[in-house]
Amino acid sequence: MLKQDTQPFDGRKLALLGIALLLVFIAWIPLYNWIPNIWDSQNMDASGATIPQAILSTVFWLAVLALLFALSRMAGGLLDGWNTNELVTMAVLAVVFAVIFNLWSALTSGPLKAFSDGLGPWSSLLDGVWFIPGFLIPYIIRKPGAALLGEGVAGFLSFLLGSPWGFMGAAIAGLTQGIGAEVPFAATNWRRYDLLTMLTSGLISTIASFVFVYPMWNAGYAPEYNAISFIANLIGVEVIGVGGSILLANALKNTGVLNRFAIVRDDKSKVA
């Protein structure tokens, strides 16, 4: 319908780019912990961040931001296979979750805060909610970039509506989760949307998100605390995020509104 001259988008290229970005993120944790060894001018606190860590983190995240902008420019062909209906539906589903995100923020840092504190590192179970659009939207639309854009747009709109976590915590975090969620779909060239692919998507998305928040909130915790926190986060993402998305999508399917979308057209891949 538009840009007839462009080639169909190659999924493996995007999967490789996503994995490269993930590896940079993962390499950042040991690098972050190693910085004080080579450049430890003035320790801010015994277990807190040092000044070089604070400054290099700022530089690192600005570089990631620039890289994301460059990626979005390169991935221009990503949307070629999308029709307007799919595009607008993605944005509208994303905004529903943007509103839910902000209500969830108010709930979990207000009335539910004492409860989640009581859970300790297991409170990460509740974080599965932040991942739903990253699985629900690709499960319905099944087009290149649906996970990345669905989660990214939901995060960005949540920021625009006034998320208490700000631009970093809402928009960039959403984009990071989306990159992780997109990798398995891209690796199968957007052909498979079965339970295994969805669960892998949950796993990689959790890793991306965990590495992203590590320097900001987790660096001060003990390794055992972080390990439990990661496992709890993963369970939360797989159950609330992936499981919730599939249940929600199937309930929506029964209403008949998704008849024009790949989830109904596609009878090749059926999720048990």
Next chain:
Amino acid sequence: MKLLTYYPADSLLHRINPVVKLVVIVALVILVTFAYDVATPLIFLGLLIALLRLAGNLPLRWIGGSLLPFVAIASGLFISSALFHRTLSSETELFRIGSLIVSREGIAVGLAIGLRIMFLAASSLLVIGTTEPTTLVVSLVLQGKVNYRLAYATLVGYRFVPLLLGEYRSIRAAARIRGQRGGVRGVLRDAIPLLAGAVRRAGRVALAMDSKAFAAYPTRTFRYPTTMRRADWLFLALMLGGGIALFLTLIATGVTHGLGGQFAGLSPSVL
């Protein structure tokens, strides 16, 4: 639920390129996130509010009103961080509530976290309060190099919020007439009709966009294109340089401290 909105006015901040404003707040937010003392977020918050008032021409009353809902969230985080923190390097007990020890250090960490949330909200206000949503989208397309179909779809999503809230009220009212109760189960039951209605409405909007030949060409022109002017580069350099210089000065004078020991402040991946 729109917590922050645009305040129409003409000012220096209103005229700065929105992408520049986004980059500036990302840098400032990362810096402030490293501080676990009370003074650092307070100083940055004060300066930011002064900037919004003087360079953004926003009335103080409006700024206060916009930040008010975040005080509730910040207080929740303050109370739980102050009461439920784990081991701090040193603790001066003030009083006890049952088995909970309220210490001076715990209260300080709670205040630091609470003020950080207020700073995050104020930083969002720097972008949202002084930027017309359409301008933000145009600058994301022109300077941020975001695909324009994606950018416009996102804008459609943003414009959907009041519609969706209206629809949710109708669904709720219909459920009440049939004698169904609200609460958590009510919200879950209402979710499917709400989402189904949203998908139907999106289809109609898409049809209208297609009939007006949206995205007929790979690029498009804008009625009011945004540019990067000298003032934008200057603002960017000043804010980044000033922010880092202030942060280093605060460390050198011993004001800024990192996190001392573990505590249950923010849920780890609550971002």
